Amino acid sequence: MKINIPIAAATASLLLFSSLALAEVAYVSNEKDNTISVIDLDTYEVTATLDVGKRPRGIILSHDQTKLYICASDSDTVQVMDLATHKITKQLPSGEDPEQFSLHPNDHHLYISNENDALVTIVDTDTNEVLAQIDVGVEPEGMAVSSDGKIAVNTSETTNMVHWIDTETMALYDNTLVDQRPRFVEFSKDNKYLWATSEIGGTVSVIDVASRKIIHKVTFKIRGVHSDKMQPVGIKLSDDGKYAFVALGPANHIAIIDAHSFEVIDYILVGRRVWHMAFNADQSLLLTTNGISGDVTVIDVAKRKAIKSIKVGRYPWGIVVKSK
Amino acid sequence: MKKHLTRLLMTSLLSLSGFYSGPLYAQASSQTIEIAYLKLVQDQGPVLSNIFPIPEDSGQRGAELAIQDSNTTGRFLNQKYQLSQVVSQDFSAISEQAATLYSRGIRFFVTDIPAKELQLLAQQLGDQALFFNAGTQDDALRTTDCVSNLLHTIPSRAMLTDALAQWLQVKRLTRWLMITGTTPEDTAYAEAMKRAAKRFGHKIVAEKHWSFDTDLRRSAQKEMPVFTQTDEYDVVVVADERGDFGEYVLYNTWYPRPVVGTQGLTPVAWHRVVEQWGAAQLQSRFDQLAHRWMNNKDYAAWLAVRSIAEAVTRTKKTEVDAIKHFIASEQFELAGFKGRKLSYRAWSGQLRQPIPLVHARSLVSQSPQEGFLHPVSELDTLGFDKPESQCNLMKNF
Numbered sequence A: 001m002k003i004n005i006p007i008a009a010a011t012a013s014l015l016l017f018s019s020l021a022l023a024e025v026a027y028v029s030n031e032k033d034n035t036i037s038v039i040d041l042d043t044y045e046v047t048a049t050l051d052v053g054k055r056p057r058g059i060i061l062s063h064d065q066t067k068l069y070i071c072a073s074d075s076d077t078v079q080v081m082d083l084a085t086h087k088i089t090k091q092l093p094s095g096e097d098p099e100q101f102s103l104h105p106n107d108h109h110l111y112i113s114n115e116n117d118a119l120v121t122i123v124d125t126d127t128n129e130v131l132a133q134i135d136v137g138v139e140p141e142g143m144a145v146s147s148d149g150k151i152a153v154n155t156s157e158t159t160n161m162v163h164w165i166d167t168e169t170m171a172l173y174d175n176t177l178v179d180q181r182p183r184f185v186e187f188s189k190d191n192k193y194l195w196a197t198s199e200i201g202g203t204v205s206v207i208d209v210a211s212r213k214i215i216h217k218v219t220f221k222i223r224g225v226h227s228d229k230m231q232p233v234g235i236k237l238s239d240d241g242k243y244a245f246v247a248l249g250p251a252n253h254i255a256i257i258d259a260h261s262f263e264v265i266d267y268i269l270v271g272r273r274v275w276h277m278a279f280n281a282d283q284s285l286l287l288t289t290n291g292i293s294g295d296v297t298v299i300d301v302a303k304r305k306a307i308k309s310i311k312v313g314r315y316p317w318g319i320v321v322k323s324k
Numbered sequence B: 001m002k003k004h005l006t007r008l009l010m011t012s013l014l015s016l017s018g019f020y021s022g023p024l025y026a027q028a029s030s031q032t033i034e035i036a037y038l039k040l041v042q043d044q045g046p047v048l049s050n051i052f053p054i055p056e057d058s059g060q061r062g063a064e065l066a067i068q069d070s071n072t073t074g075r076f077l078n079q080k081y082q083l084s085q086v087v088s089q090d091f092s093a094i095s096e097q098a099a100t101l102y103s104r105g106i107r108f109f110v111t112d113i114p115a116k117e118l119q120l121l122a123q124q125l126g127d128q129a130l131f132f133n134a135g136t137q138d139d140a141l142r143t144t145d146c147v148s149n150l151l152h153t154i155p156s157r158a159m160l161t162d163a164l165a166q167w168l169q170v171k172r173l174t175r176w177l178m179i180t181g182t183t184p185e186d187t188a189y190a191e192a193m194k195r196a197a198k199r200f201g202h203k204i205v206a207e208k209h210w211s212f213d214t215d216l217r218r219s220a221q222k223e224m225p226v227f228t229q230t231d232e233y234d235v236v237v238v239a240d241e242r243g244d245f246g247e248y249v250l251y252n253t254w255y256p257r258p259v260v261g262t263q264g265l266t267p268v269a270w271h272r273v274v275e276q277w278g279a280a281q282l283q284s285r286f287d288q289l290a291h292r293w294m295n296n297k298d299y300a301a302w303l304a305v306r307s308i309a310e311a312v313t314r315t316k317k318t319e320v321d322a323i324k325h326f327i328a329s330e331q332f333e334l335a336g337f338k339g340r341k342l343s344y345r346a347w348s349g350q351l352r353q354p355i356p357l358v359h360a361r362s363l364v365s366q367s368p369q370e371g372f373l374h375p376v377s378e379l380d381t382l383g384f385d386k387p388e389s390q391c392n393l394m395k396n397f
Helices: A004-020 B002-016 B062-076 B092-103 B117-123 B157-172 B183-197 B216-227 B279-290 B294-313 B320-328
Strands: A025-030 A035-042 A046-052 A056-061 A065-074 A077-082 A088-093 A100-105 A109-114 A119-124 A130-135 A138-144 A151-156 A161-166 A169-177 A183-189 A195-198 A203-208 A213-218 A234-238 A245-247 A253-258 A264-269 A273-279 A287-292 A296-301 A305-311 A316-321 B033-040 B080-086 B106-110 B132-133 B148-154 B175-180 B204-207 B235-239 B258-262 B355-361 B362-367
Touching: A025 A056, A025 B279, A035 A056, A046 A305, A056 A100, A065 A100, A065 B362, A077 A100, A077 A119, A088 A119, A100 A287, A109 A138, A109 A151, A119 A138, A130 A169, A130 A183, A138 A195, A138 A287, A151 A183, A169 A253, A169 B117, A195 A234, A234 A273, A253 A273, A264 A305, A273 A316, A287 A316, A296 A316, B033 B092, B033 B294, B062 B080, B062 B294, B080 B092, B080 B294, B092 B117, B106 B117, B106 B294, B117 B132, B117 B148, B132 B294, B132 B320, B157 B183, B157 B355, B175 B183, B183 B204, B183 B235, B279 B294
Parallel strands: A056 A316, A100 A138, A138 A183, B033 B080, B033 B106, B106 B132, B132 B148, B175 B204, B175 B235, B235 B258
Antiparallel strands: A025 A035, A025 A316, A035 A046, A056 A065, A065 A077, A077 A088, A100 A109, A109 A119, A119 A130, A138 A151, A151 A161, A161 A169, A183 A195, A195 A203, A203 A213, A234 A245, A245 A253, A253 A264, A273 A287, A287 A296, A296 A305, B355 B362
16 A cells, blocks of 8 residues: 555546646637636636727737747737746737737737727737838738748728738738638748638638739638628638638537639538637547637537537637647 | 827838838829719708707718728728718708819719708709718609619618517517608608508507697606507607607606607618727727717718729729729628628618617617518618619619
């Protein structure tokens, strides 16, 4: 008996250690609670709820995953959280009402859309300096930087355009008109295509990056759901280049699109008014934020099934997964 | 201050280094789109409930905001929008000014003018002018008094009352006590409510006409209970568009029942409490411009200007025929911060739109309610559907 105890304890501590080392953690911004929920992806439990600035929406990780950038829209700032201590270490001058942003591959130029000011602000996260403010359309929203760092793209919801920004000159070089209320953009891994959702138009435009022309428009159809409720918001493209996952807002489903044929191949039922998504590191899981039902749905990507629903704060909006 | 300085500085830097003269801004010749906002100021008469006056610039500021929004878009397409405003208590002055504007080449008119005068004016300028009604909720303009060059961005009374009646049906509040005021508008609202009662299976237990002329602020607690003592009802429906007595019905009824209609729970085109679907952004832009809350007429005027601008953006044309043609086409869709794309009904020229049901401090619901189905669009369960209207407006668009 006496001998057994230390062995068991040792085994337990070993297990604990390994799970600590490997556990992936999701961070979720709760728009109406001014908090970030922390979810342990081994147990699917909320392990902490952290107070942050007002109306937190877009969140992203630094490349080394030690810092979390938070758009605190109503505090008019981007907050930087140290993920080792969960403390806000600084506030960046973001311009008014920051909503979504994207981090340049150089890891220190942050491209921020200022929803109330029709601007994109570029901030250096090391020096806290505003490098440029670029005039874009009304209600700038979606933001993405190509993985080669050459192009930044912003969408404006009321102007209905995708704005193309040269990251070297920090100036606009073209605009592409898309359907009503463009909300989110993501580059394909090879940077050849840009995927853009139009929430009210109900479409996803696939745009050829070289010509800035729309080459395909994806539409959605679910039995028993009115077509006007197909309101695409977030997009995630899988690393293998095979699939696009699109959150359909009040249709309460995620659409899976074949990224080559642009056909919708499946729909997965999730929580109510689904906004945004994040993969875990090996992309076996896809997590969605569901604004109205106030929860996060965990999807098993291989099985294309929702396996778990986790209650978080009010109006969860942005989500990222820390895997290191 | 600092933020603005930064922005100014960056702008000048950019223009110095010549980015602003790049291919983006040197497109073909620029297009200017001129729009006129016409408002006939109407005397509402004295009302008992006069604590919160209606802003005098209702509608105008909505049009101004839409011009601003459209110019932000227009600078990427080399299109510029301009607004002329005519505001008068005298219809003949407006009519004269409108003719002058027309002779100067203006073809798009957004109006807050009562039905009869609007009909006259639209006919007078003829089919090369396009009117957007952003003021009157008159049902006849959508059903019998069809005007060939007139679209409506403000909901009709029938749309509002249908929206309310659907919700009452969902809540099983089907026995109504109706109280109607003295003005023709009150009668029209009551008529619309009765039509909605029939459509959605409600029963009017009693209808009472408000004709008292006492100041209810002092005596509502005594008078209203007696006035509302009838057979039992589930809900009190008030038709008092000016806000004369309706505010004093709440909490003073014989049976403790909710009050709906022009007071209490109210169907509206727009209200400060609407904040979903990105509406918070429109609200805050409006607040920055006007320093007050955006109301029904502001919203309707915003939609009208945005409809024109949307057609110009998509067609890259400014001629009235091209704009009419596009607005009538399947391609036209407008984002109006209500969670649905908006389009015009081909028969009546009425803009389809969800109707928020609000009370002073919050949004209660938005119609159409779930389960009210329609073969074309659920939005067409609100107001006069095609077979119920004699108009066939867009066949000539």
